[in-house]
Amino acid sequence: MDDVNLESKLFMIELSPSAISEIQRLRTRYASPESFFRLQVAPGGCAGLAYITKFDTETAPNDLIFNCNGIQVAIDPQTANYLNELTIDFSEDLMGGSFRFHNPIAKKSCDCGGSFSINES
Numbered sequence: 001m002d003d004v005n006l007e008s009k010l011f012m013i014e015l016s017p018s019a020i021s022e023i024q025r026l027r028t029r030y031a032s033p034e035s036f037f038r039l040q041v042a043p044g045g046c047a048g049l050a051y052i053t054k055f056d057t058e059t060a061p062n063d064l065i066f067n068c069n070g071i072q073v074a075i076d077p078q079t080a081n082y083l084n085e086l087t088i089d090f091s092e093d094l095m096g097g098s099f100r101f102h103n104p105i106a107k108k109s110c111d112c113g114g115s116f117s118i119n120e121s
Contacts, residue, residue: 014087022090036072048117
């Protein structure tokens with residue numbers, strides 16, 4: 001992954017009300033109540049970079065921890081470069097439900113919305 005400069009602006013992630021409800025539902029169903037929501041970006045997906053979401057109970061010393069409407073979100077510093085001003089939504093359709101990522105730095109996204117690219121080529 002290439003680094004993206006955040007410049008010196010305030011880092012922000014927004015969770016929609018439906019994303020908050022789904023994260024809370026999943027945490028009570030599958031994870032310990034003390035767990036937090038980890039958001040990562042890794043190489044992969046059809047566009048080059050894939051979003052990874054999971055519950056975690058341990059933080060690394062350099063993790064960034066945010067409180068988004070009562071949801072503790074952990075992000076590693078390298079991933080943070082790709083996620084400033086990200087909005088996460090959750091929606092359901094006939095194929096099931098999934099998180100939708102609205103990333104202002106993404107130049108391309110795959111149709112499923114699970115991966116993106118910061119390069120226009």
